[in-house]
Each structure stands twice: as structure tokens, then as C-alpha cells.
Amino acid sequence: MGYFEHLRAFLHERYRLGGLVDLATHKTVPIHRHSVWYYWGGMTLVLIGIQIISGVLLLLYYRPSAQEAFESVRFLMTRVQFGWLVRSVHAWAANLAIFCAMVHLASVFFLKAYRPPRELTWVTGVVLLFLLFGFGFTGYLLPWNTLAFFATKVGTEIAGIVPVVGPVVQIFLRGGSDVGDVTITRFFWLHVAILPIGLMTLLSLHLLMIQLQGMSKPPWVKSNRSMPFFPNFFLRDLVAWSLILGIVLCVSVHWPATLGEKADPFAPTPVGIQPEWYFLWMFQTLKIFPGHLFGLEGELVAVGLTGLAGLALLLVPWLDRPARREQSSWLVWAVGVLGIAYVVGMTGYALWVKPH
Amino acid sequence: MCPRQPLSRRVFLALCLRGGGLALLGAALYPILRYLYPPRGVESSVSSVAAAKVGDLATNTAKIFRFGSRPGLLIRSPQGELKAFSAVCTHLNCTVQYDSDASIIWCACHNGKYDLNGQVISGPPPRPLDAYQVNVRGEDIIVSKTS
Amino acid sequence: MTGYRLRVALGLLLCPGFVWSAEKPNSCVECHKQVEGQTRGPATLAAEDVHFQRGLSCVDCHGGDPTAMDPQAAMDPAKGFLGRPRREQIPQFCARCHADPATMRKYNPNLPTDQYAKYLTSQHGKRFSVGDADVPVCISCHEAHGIRSKKDPASPVYPTNIPGTCASCHSDASIMDKHGLPVNQHWDYSQSVHGQALLFRGDRAAPHCASCHGSHEAAKPRTVAIGNVCAQCHSLTRDLFAKSPHKAAHEALGLPECEVCHGNHLIRKPSDEMLGTGQDAVCVSCHEPGSTGYVTAQQMRSAIEQLKTHMASAEAAVRHAAELGMDVGDAEFELREAMTQLTQERTYVHSFSAATMEPIAEEGTHHALRAEGQARQAIREFHFRRQGLWVTLIILALVVSGLLLKIRDLERSDSTDKMDDTSPRDSS
Numbered sequence: 001m002g003y004f005e006h007l008r009a010f011l012h013e014r015y016r017l018g019g020l021v022d023l024a025t026h027k028t029v030p031i032h033r034h035s036v037w038y039y040w041g042g043m044t045l046v047l048i049g050i051q052i053i054s055g056v057l058l059l060l061y062y063r064p065s066a067q068e069a070f071e072s073v074r075f076l077m078t079r080v081q082f083g084w085l086v087r088s089v090h091a092w093a094a095n096l097a098i099f100c101a102m103v104h105l106a107s108v109f110f111l112k113a114y115r116p117p118r119e120l121t122w123v124t125g126v127v128l129l130f131l132l133f134g135f136g137f138t139g140y141l142l143p144w145n146t147l148a149f150f151a152t153k154v155g156t157e158i159a160g161i162v163p164v165v166g167p168v169v170q171i172f173l174r175g176g177s178d179v180g181d182v183t184i185t186r187f188f189w190l191h192v193a194i195l196p197i198g199l200m201t202l203l204s205l206h207l208l209m210i211q212l213q214g215m216s217k218p219p220w221v222k223s224n225r226s227m228p229f230f231p232n233f234f235l236r237d238l239v240a241w242s243l244i245l246g247i248v249l250c251v252s253v254h255w256p257a258t259l260g261e262k263a264d265p266f267a268p269t270p271v272g273i274q275p276e277w278y279f280l281w282m283f284q285t286l287k288i289f290p291g292h293l294f295g296l297e298g299e300l301v302a303v304g305l306t307g308l309a310g311l312a313l314l315l316v317p318w319l320d321r322p323a324r325r326e327q328s329s330w331l332v333w334a335v336g337v338l339g340i341a342y343v344v345g346m347t348g349y350a351l352w353v354k355p356h
Numbered sequence: 357m358c359p360r361q362p363l364s365r366r367v368f369l370a371l372c373l374r375g376g377g378l379a380l381l382g383a384a385l386y387p388i389l390r391y392l393y394p395p396r397g398v399e400s401s402v403s404s405v406a407a408a409k410v411g412d413l414a415t416n417t418a419k420i421f422r423f424g425s426r427p428g429l430l431i432r433s434p435q436g437e438l439k440a441f442s443a444v445c446t447h448l449n450c451t452v453q454y455d456s457d458a459s460i461i462w463c464a465c466h467n468g469k470y471d472l473n474g475q476v477i478s479g480p481p482p483r484p485l486d487a488y489q490v491n492v493r494g495e496d497i498i499v500s501k502t503s
Numbered sequence: 504m505t506g507y508r509l510r511v512a513l514g515l516l517l518c519p520g521f522v523w524s525a526e527k528p529n530s531c532v533e534c535h536k537q538v539e540g541q542t543r544g545p546a547t548l549a550a551e552d553v554h555f556q557r558g559l560s561c562v563d564c565h566g567g568d569p570t571a572m573d574p575q576a577a578m579d580p581a582k583g584f585l586g587r588p589r590r591e592q593i594p595q596f597c598a599r600c601h602a603d604p605a606t607m608r609k610y611n612p613n614l615p616t617d618q619y620a621k622y623l624t625s626q627h628g629k630r631f632s633v634g635d636a637d638v639p640v641c642i643s644c645h646e647a648h649g650i651r652s653k654k655d656p657a658s659p660v661y662p663t664n665i666p667g668t669c670a671s672c673h674s675d676a677s678i679m680d681k682h683g684l685p686v687n688q689h690w691d692y693s694q695s696v697h698g699q700a701l702l703f704r705g706d707r708a709a710p711h712c713a714s715c716h717g718s719h720e721a722a723k724p725r726t727v728a729i730g731n732v733c734a735q736c737h738s739l740t741r742d743l744f745a746k747s748p749h750k751a752a753h754e755a756l757g758l759p760e761c762e763v764c765h766g767n768h769l770i771r772k773p774s775d776e777m778l779g780t781g782q783d784a785v786c787v788s789c790h791e792p793g794s795t796g797y798v799t800a801q802q803m804r805s806a807i808e809q810l811k812t813h814m815a816s817a818e819a820a821v822r823h824a825a826e827l828g829m830d831v832g833d834a835e836f837e838l839r840e841a842m843t844q845l846t847q848e849r850t851y852v853h854s855f856s857a858a859t860m861e862p863i864a865e866e867g868t869h870h871a872l873r874a875e876g877q878a879r880q881a882i883r884e885f886h887f888r889r890q891g892l893w894v895t896l897i898i899l900a901l902v903v904s905g906l907l908l909k910i911r912d913l914e915r916s917d918s919t920d921k922m923d924d925t926s927p928r929d930s931s
Contacts, residue, residue, distance in 0.1 A: 060392065078830035079395045080391060080395050081387075081390040081391055081393065083391060085387055085391075086391055227914075232914065235909055235910045236906075236910060238906050239906045242903045242906070243903070246895075249892055249896070253891075256828055258828075365908075365912075369905055369908050372906075373902065373906070376898055376899075376905055380898050380902055383898055387891075422836065424832070426836070427839070427840075449839070449843075450842075450847065451843045464739075464843075465739075466850055467740075467742070476708070478736075479736060479737075479739070481708070482708035
């Protein structure tokens with residue numbers, strides 16, 4: 001018996017790990033022509049893992065205050081060995097994680113994997129995506145450069161539009177009436193303490209549900225072909241993870257994260273301030289909305305509609321009634337396609353109008 | 357079945373997986389360990405800098421220190437006061453120095469002279485030197501930009 | 504027009520002099536405000552006048568009785584009314600107070616009282632004494648009414664306004680031709696390094712006409728004194744010159760010091776081309792090829808060029824490193840030091856000795872080489888990053904191919920297993 005078997009026997013004797021091992025290994029992965037979409041959740045997971053490691057490393061040199069944040073990041077980028085790499089990986093993996101999570105969400109939507117009994121897996125997944133947005137929004141400010149400062153100013157301004165709770169949320173986020181020294185402390189607190197707790201909790205639930213219920217198969221796939229998750233699918237997962245790791249490294253080395261100028265709260269807002277790409281579609285929606293609509297303020301309507309869309313996304317398992325009866329509905333399909341077309345179109349539009 | 361082929365294949369597989377995995381681990385750990393090792397004696401912040409130790413400067417001496425990518429001048433005046441200025445001459449950006457005989461700040465390029473408040477005494481400089489704030493924190497003399 | 508009146512009225516209300524004159528009725532202002540023509544001006548200008556602001560009024564210069572409402576009584580010569588001084592009376596008219604320390608101490612103890620005496624020594628004053636009507640008197644530069652302090656940016660004698668004030672006569676050919684004087688000084692000055700600094704960058708430390716020629720004592724600097732004029736600011740350069748062999752040579756030949764090479768009004772930013780034996784070099788106008796001076800000029804120029812070459816090479820490396828996205832703060836710091844040495848070396852040209860310049864050139868080269876070394880190090884680091892990436896990618900490729908092989912093996916054996924399932928298993 002090798003060391004590993006000894007250890008396993010030791011633990012098994014004391015903690016009856018059989019159930020856990022079963023939980024990890026009993027799952028199978030259906031094989032059909034849409035199987036490729038099963039990789040995206042795993043890729044998001046490994047990117048989140050990269051984020052945790054690189055984020056913990058960044059904590060070693062980062063100082064969360066308006067006086068020192070920018071300087072500490074510059075120090076990290078220029079003086080600390082491989083500091084540039086750690087920060088670039090953190091910045092790039094963040095973007096890729098959100099991208100993978102979006103693709104994962106879209107694939108689950110079109111493959112109707114949210115059908116009973118997997119409603120809560122969907123709900124936790126959607127909330128996880130919102131949390132990733134929260135990570136992106138709070139993390140963007142932390143280097144305290146001009147772009148981040150003003151993007152945060154505009155972003156928290158938008159939060160203030162929401163009636164009743166908006167101003168409270170705005171004050172809560174900013175820690176005062178304006179974006180300043182207090183804001184950076186709060187965003188740091190959210191970014192490294194509150195959001196991670198939420199992420200870990202929901203991520204564990206999300207993964208546990210998947211392990212308990214196994215992988216879903218689209219209603220129209222009749223074949224029962226499948227492969228064991230461990231090791232067959234897991235090895236394939238590892239291939240995908242290696243590829244994503246390679247991509248993260250390539251982009252981080254070739255296009256390292258930049259720092260820009262230190263934020264000056266008293267400087268006029270520079271032209272062409274835009275949030276991160278995953279917020280662009282919302283930003284652009286606000287911009288193109290007419291000033292007044294049905295006797296309401298246009299911005300309010302835009303924010304309200306975006307909020308409703310978010311709520312609808314969360315409730316998809318219950319809104320899609322035909323799916324509950326294992327039927328496909330062209331209407332749900334069309335809504336999904338239109339939604340994606342809108343988000344992609346608006347993002348593209350925002351990127352296209354930027355230089356003008 | 358030829359036993360040789362699966363064997364060499366297995367060896368190759370083990371090389372790829374175990375060796376590759378170990379190499380990957382090394383490739384990840386190398387930058388991380390280098391990252392964790394503290395960089396040599398530089399302060400991270402540029403809006404303030406530890407310019408010298410308290411004992412470094414005798415009365416009526418000065419020291420050039422680095423403030424970001426520009427030089428600064430830290431002076432202990434004949435009265436024992438600590439003063440700090442940007443060491444960049446306002447005339448043609450030469451680095452100024454302390455003249456302990458005359459107790460003035462002096463630029464060697466064109467003989468620009470400043471008093472110990474950074475004001476121009478004589479020579480071509482059009483403006484006074486930018487003054488910095490000096491604080492003593494424990495053993496360190498901290499120079500910071502006045503905001 | 505109404506706006507102007509309003510402003511004057513406001514000014515009158517706000518200035519202390521008016522309060523004083525409001526207590527004591529001032530018939531001069533009351534009447535002159537209402538008359539049309541030339542004599543209306545002073546009453547409206549007085550508010551901005553430095554004298555008026557310090558509590559002096561019309562009567563203090565012109566005499567008369569401001570309490571009398573009848574013009575005849577108010578402007579009665581018997582009551583000391585002087586009227587409008589004639590042009591040739593003006594210097595003395597002002598000097599009544601301005602040359603009297605006791606009077607001046609009451610108002611502005613810091614103001615000198617030697618302007619009139621100096622004026623009489625100036626070229627202007629000398630011509631004035633012999634009855635030349637073209638020369639300026641006090642009011643030509645300071646105005647008659649509405650006289651402002653020289654610290655007031657609207658004053659004609661505020662530093663940035665001085666060249667224009669002088670030019671109002673000195674660029675006027677109809678006056679200058681009579682005296683055989685040129686009219687191009689203002690134009691030349693405005694093109695010069697000093698004029699650019701003062702007139703276009705608003706640098707009030709830059710010299711204007713009076714800085715070299717004097718103001719009340721204005722005169723042409725004498726040949727031997729030119730060095731002293733320039734040394735007001737360029738003291739080190741002058742010191743170096745005074746210790747150089749040029750000092751004696753210039754004296755012997757009766758040549759002005761700085762002016763021979765740099766000119767006077769049109770002093771351009773000196774270039775390295777002025778030094779050496781090239782086409783634009785000023786050295787060759789005196790030094791024959793083959794002479795010691797000629798050789799020294801060549802050596803000095805090559806010392807500067809050598810440092811510049813080192814710096815250019817270092818700058819190119821630093822720029823390259825910066826373009827690659829590397830941090831070049833250290834190298835820029837060294838380059839700055841090299842630049843300091845180059846500037847200093849250019850000043851030490853005025854020692855006219857290659858040996859004096861050598862240690863400065865060496866120090867500068869040392870900094871330039873360090874900057875270049877640091878930039879090259881940064882470029883190497885950049886390539887190291889790329890190589891590191893390639894090594895990692897190769898390892899990743901190895902792992903991926905291993906994984907793919909493993910999957911193939913696994914699934915092949917799975918299918919063999921399934922086939923084996925039908926037949927009893929061999930004992931192995």
C-alpha cells in the first residue's frame with residue numbers, strides 16, 4: 001500500500017468518508033452535441049480560483065486609502081518582483097471570469113437546465129453573477145486612478161436614481177455625499193471581506209446542488225449516452241483549465257494592466273469616461289433613454305427596466321412555464337436571443353461611439 | 357500485443373502529466389515566491405518619502421534624496437531646523453545643492469542662489485523652489501508634498 | 504460711456520480720498536466733472552491715482568482753493584494756484600515732493616527720492632536741460648493723472664509694460680530719425696530670449712529695458728560695463744569670463760564683454776553651434792585656423808558633443824524601454840543628472856578652457872551611461888518576461904497533450920473493458 005492509500009484508510013476509518021467520496025464521484029456527464037457548454041462553469045470556477053490566489057497576493061502590498069492606494073499599486077507594479085504579473089493576472093482573470101460566467105448563464109438558459117428540480121441552482125448562479133459584477137465594480141476603484149474614480153462617481157450616481165432606496169444605497173456605498181477617501185475604504189471592505197463571504201457561501205451551495213442532482217440534459221435530447229464525471233470529464237475539464245490559464249498568461253504578459261494618472265477629486269471629469277465593458281450596455285441604455293417617458297424621468301424608467309430584467313432573470317425557472325412541463329417554447333427562446341442581442345448590441349454601440 | 361509500446365507510452369504519459377504538473381507548479385511558485393520577497397529598501401508611497409534618518413544630518417548640512425523620479429534637498433539649517441525643497445532649479449532644471457559656507461541653496465549651472473526659505477536671492481531663477489513639508493516620525497525624517 | 508461713469512462714481516465712492524473730499528467739498532472735481540473738453544479728464548481719472556488714494560487731491564499739486572465754489576476764487580493765483588505746468592516745468596514740479604525725503608516719508612517711506620537727480624544725469628535729462636522737446640519727462644512714462652504704482656499691472660512702468668512704454672518713442676521713426684537713433688530695439692528685444700520670457704511667458708524676473716539701461720538714469724551701458732550689466736543675473740558666467748584669457752584680450756581690443764558673441768537686444772537662446780569652428784561658430788570670427796584658440800574651441804565643442812552623444816543614446820534606450828511598458832523612473836533620474844551636467848558644462852564654456860570642462864563632461868557621461876545601463880536592464884527584463892511566458896506555455900502544452908493522451912487511453916480501455924464484460928475475465 002502506498003502512502004496515499006494509507007492516508008485514505010486512516011481518514012476513512014475515522015470519518016466515514018464514503019458518502020463524500022460517492023458525492024464527488026457518482027456524477028455522470030451526458031454526451032450530446034451540446035456537451036461543449038458543460039465546460040464553462042468549470043472555467044469560471046478556475047478563474048475565480050485564480051482571482052482568490054492573485055487577490056490574496058495583492059493584499060500584501062496594497063494600501064486602501066486615497067493617499068496611498070495609487071502609490072502602493074505603482075510600487076507593486078514597478079518595484080515588487082512579478083508585481084506587474086500578479087496585478088495583470090488579477091485584472092485579466094476578472095474580466096475573463098465575468099465573460100465565462102455570462103456564457104455559462106446563456107448556455108444554461110438555452111439548454112433549459114433550470115427546469116425542476118434545478119431552480120435553486122439557477123438562482124444561486126444568477127446571484128453569483130451579480131456578485132461578480134459587484135467584485136468588478138468595487139475592485140475597479142481600488143487603484144484610485146482618474147478613470148476608476150470618475151467611473152465610480154458615475155456608477156454610484158446611477159445607484160442614486162432608484163427611488164426610495166437609491167439615495168440610501170448611494171450614501172452607503174460612498175460613505176458620504178461624494179466619492180472620496182471613505183469610499184475607497186468601503187469598496188475595499190466590500191471587495192475583500194463582504195463579497196468573498198457571499199461568493200464562497202453561494203458557490204459552495206451551487207456546487208453542492210450540482211453534485212447532488214447531477215448534470216441536466218436538454219429536454220429534446222433523448223439519448224442516454226454519458227461518461228463518468230471522474231475521471232473522464234474531469235480530465236477534459238483540466239484541459240480546458242490549462243487553456244484558460246494559458247490565455248490569462250498570454251494577455252497578461254502582452255497587455256499588462258495599466259495604471260494611468262492618480263485620481264484628482266477636484267479635476268473636471270475627463271471626456272469619454274466609461275465603466276468596465278460588462279456595465280457598458282446598462283450605461284448606454286441610460287444614455288440613449290429620452291429625458292422623459294410616460295410622465296416619468298427617463299433615467300428612472302431605464303434603471304427600473306434594468307432592475308426588472310434582473311429580477312426576471314432570477315425568476316426564469318418559474319416564468320418559463322412550458323419548461324416545467326419538459327416542453328420547449330419558441331417565445332422563451334426568442335426572449336433569450338433578443339436579450340443577448342440587446343446586451344451585445346448596446347455594448348458594441350457604446351464601444352463604437354466612444355471615439356467620437 | 358507488444359509490451360514495449362504501452363510501456364514507452366506510459367512513461368511518456370507520466371512524463372507529461374507528473375513532470376508537466378510539477379513544472380507547472382514550479383512555474384507558478386517561482387513568481388509567487390519572488391513576489392513575496394520584500395523589494396530592496398524602497399518606500400512605496402511617492403507623496404511622502406523617508407528622506408533620511410534623524411542622526412544622518414548634522415547642523416548646517418544637507419542631503420539630496422529621491423522623491424519619485426525627481427531629486428529633493430533636505431537641509432538642517434544652522435539653527436537646527438529641518439527644511440526640504442524640490443532640488444530642481446527653477447531656471448533650467450539643474451539639481452541644486454546646499455552651500456554650507458554661505459548657508460544658502462546654490463545651483464552650480466548658473467550660480468542661482470536661494471535662501472533657506474527657497475526664495476531667490478540672486479541669479480537667473482525666475483521662481484522660488486517648491487517647498488516640501490518635513491515631519492519626524494520616530495527615527496525617520498518624512499518629507500511630503502504639501503497639498 | 505455710462506458704464507465708465509458708473510465705474511468712476513463707484514471708484515470715487517469706494518476710495519478713501521473721496522470720503523475725505525466728500526467731507527471737505529472739492530470744487531475742482533465738482534466743476535471739472537461738468538465741463539466738456541480736455542480739462543474734464545483729470546477729474547474722472549483721479550480715482551485710480553496713487554496720490555489721490557493716499558489722501559492727496561488736486562490742490563496739493565496745482566494749488567488754489569477747493570473750498571471756493573466760484574471758479575475765479577478757486578483758481579486765484581493769489582491763493583497759490585499754479586494751473587497746468589508747462590512741459591519744461593514738469594520734472595521740477597514733481598520733484599517738489601519726490602525729491603524731498605521729509606515729504607515722501609509721510610506717504611511712502613520706501614520710495615527713493617533721487618529720481619530727479621538721476622533723471623538729470625540720464626541721456627533724457629541731459630537733452631531736456633538743453634531744451635530738447637522730444638525727450639520724455641515724468642508724465643511721459645507715468646501718466647499725468649491716474650498715476651499708478653509700478654506694482655499695479657495696469658501701470659505703464661509695470662515690468663511687462665515697460666518695453667511697450669519705451670517703444671512708444673523708441674520705435675517711432677519720426678522722433679528717432681531726428682536724433683540718428685535706430686528704431687528696431689523693441690522688435691529685436693521681443694524676439695530675444697529675454698523678451699520672449701517677459702512678454703510672452705509673463706516671467707517678471709526676465710530683464711526689460713530698464714534692467715540694463717536704468718530707468719530714470721537711462722543711458723547706453725558703456726562698453727566696459729556691459730559685463731556688469733549681464734552679471735546682475737548671469738554672475739557665474741561672468742566670473743568664469745573674468746578669470747579667462749578673454750578678459751584681457753577684450754580689454755586690449757576695446758571690445759565689450761558678453762555682447763561680442765551674444766549681441767545686445769536680440770540675444771537669442773545660445774546654441775551649441777555657436778561654439779567650435781563650424782559655420783555658425785562665433786569663435787572663428789577672431790581665432791584663425793591652427794591657432795591655440797581655434798584648437799581649444801574645437802576641444803570644448805567636442806567635449807559637449809561627446810556628452811550629448813552619450814545622452815542621446817541613453818535617451819533612446821530609455822524611450823524604447825518606456826514604449827515596452829517598463830518602469831524607467833530610475834533611468835530618468837540619472838538622465839536628469841546628466842542633463843544638469845550638460846547645462847553646467849555649457850556655462851563653463853565661458854572659462855574658455857577645455858581642461859575645466861573635462862571633469863563636468865566625465866560626471867555627465869557617468870550618469871548617462873548609468874541611465875543607459877538601467878534602460879537596457881529594463882529591456883532585458885521585458886524579453887525575460889516574454890521568454891518566461893513561452894516556457895510556461897510549453898509546459899502547459901505538455902500537460903494538455905498528456906491529459907489528452909490519458910483521456911484516449913482511459914476511454915480505449917473502457918471500451919475494451921466493455922468488450923471483456925461479455926467474456927469471463929482472465930486472472931492477471
